[in-house]
Amino acid sequence: MANKAGHSGEAVPQWRKILDISLPVDLSYIPIGLACGILLHASGFNIWMTILVSIMVFSGGAQFLIASLLATNSSLYTVVLMMFFLELRYALLGSSLSKHLQGKSLGFTALFAASMNDENYAINYLKFSTDKKFTPKDALQVEHTTLLFWTVSNIIGSVIGSSISIDLTVVHFALTALFIYMIIMQLKEKLLFVICLLAGVLAVFFLMITKSTLGLVISTLVASFIGFLIENTIRKHNPKSSWIKQLRNPGGSPKEDDDIYE
Amino acid sequence: MKWNTMQHFWLILACFVVAYLPRILPLLFFRTRKIPVWFNEWMKYVPVSLFTSLVVKDIFISSDYTFMPLTARVPELIAAALVIGVAYWTRSMIISVLVGLGAVFLLSILI
Numbered sequence: 001m002a003n004k005a006g007h008s009g010e011a012v013p014q015w016r017k018i019l020d021i022s023l024p025v026d027l028s029y030i031p032i033g034l035a036c037g038i039l040l041h042a043s044g045f046n047i048w049m050t051i052l053v054s055i056m057v058f059s060g061g062a063q064f065l066i067a068s069l070l071a072t073n074s075s076l077y078t079v080v081l082m083m084f085f086l087e088l089r090y091a092l093l094g095s096s097l098s099k100h101l102q103g104k105s106l107g108f109t110a111l112f113a114a115s116m117n118d119e120n121y122a123i124n125y126l127k128f129s130t131d132k133k134f135t136p137k138d139a140l141q142v143e144h145t146t147l148l149f150w151t152v153s154n155i156i157g158s159v160i161g162s163s164i165s166i167d168l169t170v171v172h173f174a175l176t177a178l179f180i181y182m183i184i185m186q187l188k189e190k191l192l193f194v195i196c197l198l199a200g201v202l203a204v205f206f207l208m209i210t211k212s213t214l215g216l217v218i219s220t221l222v223a224s225f226i227g228f229l230i231e232n233t234i235r236k237h238n239p240k241s242s243w244i245k246q247l248r249n250p251g252g253s254p255k256e257d258d259d260i261y262e
Numbered sequence: 263m264k265w266n267t268m269q270h271f272w273l274i275l276a277c278f279v280v281a282y283l284p285r286i287l288p289l290l291f292f293r294t295r296k297i298p299v300w301f302n303e304w305m306k307y308v309p310v311s312l313f314t315s316l317v318v319k320d321i322f323i324s325s326d327y328t329f330m331p332l333t334a335r336v337p338e339l340i341a342a343a344l345v346i347g348v349a350y351w352t353r354s355m356i357i358s359v360l361v362g363l364g365a366v367f368l369l370s371i372l373i
C-alpha cells in the first residue's frame with residue numbers, strides 16, 4: 001500500500017491511505033460501538049454523555065465497565081478505582097511506542113496520548129515497525145479515524161437504544177481476532193513464541209489472583225521482562241543461537257510485503 | 263438510586279483523568295530523554311505479551327475472573343484456531359477479523 005502510494009505519487013489521497021490502514025479496527029468498532037451505546041443508554045447515559053465518554057475515555061473495555069457498574073449501582077469511588085486498574089496497561093502502550101514519538105511537541109504528545117487505545121496501538125505499532133515512511137502524524141490520524149468510527153457507532157447505539165439487541169460476546173470476538181492476528185505478526189523468533197506461551201499462562205494465573213484487569217498488566221510486565229532477561233543471557237553466551245534467529249514465514253515477512261492490510 | 267446527568271459528567275471527568283495519566287506519562291517522560299537500550303529491548307516483548315494476555319482473557323476468563331470450562335467456549339476456540347491459520351497464511355488483518363467474526367457467529371448458532 002505504502003509502496004503503491006510512493007510509486008504513483010499523489011494518486012492515493014492521504015485520507016484514503018489512513019482509512020485503508022485503520023479499516024480493520026474501524027469495521028470492528030461498528031458493532032461493538034453500537035452495543036456499547038445501547039448499554040450506556042440502558043444504564044442512564046444521555047446522548048451527550050455518551051459522546052463525551054466516547055471521546056474522553058475512548059476505550060471499549062472502560063465504557064462497558066462503566067455501563068455494567070452503573071447498572072449494579074456501584075459507587076463513584078468503585079467505578080473510578082476499577083477504571084484505574086483497567087487503564088493502567090496504557091502505560092505499556094505508551095512506553096513501547098515512545099521510541100517512535102520522541103522529540104514531538106508537547107501539544108502533539110498530549111493529543112496523541114488522549115486517543116491511544118489497544119486497537120489503534122496495535123495498528124500503529126505494526127505500521128511503525130514495518131513501514132519506514134509511516135510518520136507520527138499518520139499514526140495520530142489513524143487514532144482519530146478510529147475515534148470517529150467509535151464515537152459515531154456509540155451515538156447510533158445510544159439513539160436506537162434497546163430496540164435492537166446485539167450479542168456482545170459475538171461482536172467482541174472481532175477484537176480478539178485482531179489481537180490474535182497481532183500475535184501471529186509478532187512471532188518472528190522462537191523465543192517470542194516461548195514468551196507468548198508464558199504470557200498466556202501468567203495471564204490466567206494473575207487474572208484469577210487479582211480478580212481484576214490488573215492481572216493483564218502484571219502478566220505483561222513479568223512475561224516481557226523474562227523475555228528480555230532470556231534474550232540478554234542467550235546473547236552473552238551464544239549470539240548465534242537459533243532461539244533468537246528470525247524465522248522464515250510462508251506468507252512473507254511484513255518488511256518485504258507492504259500489502260498486508262489488503 | 264439513579265444517577266443524574268451532572269453525576270455522569272463528574273464520573274466521566276474522573277475516568278478521563280485515571281485513563282489519561284497512564285497514557286501520557288510514559289510518552290512525556292521519554293519525549294526529551296534518551297531511551298536506554300535495555301528499556302527498548304524490554305519493550306520489544308511487550309506487544310506479544312500484552313496481546314496474548316488480552317486474548318487469553320477474552321477466551322478463557324469469565325467476567326467474574328474465573329477460568330471458564332472449555333466445553334462452554336467451543337465456538338471461540340474453533341474460531342481462534344481458524345484466525346491463527348488465516349493470519350499466518352494471508353498476513354491480512356482485515357481478512358483475519360472478518361473470518362473470526364463470521365466463524366464465531368456461525369458456530370455459536372450451530373453449537
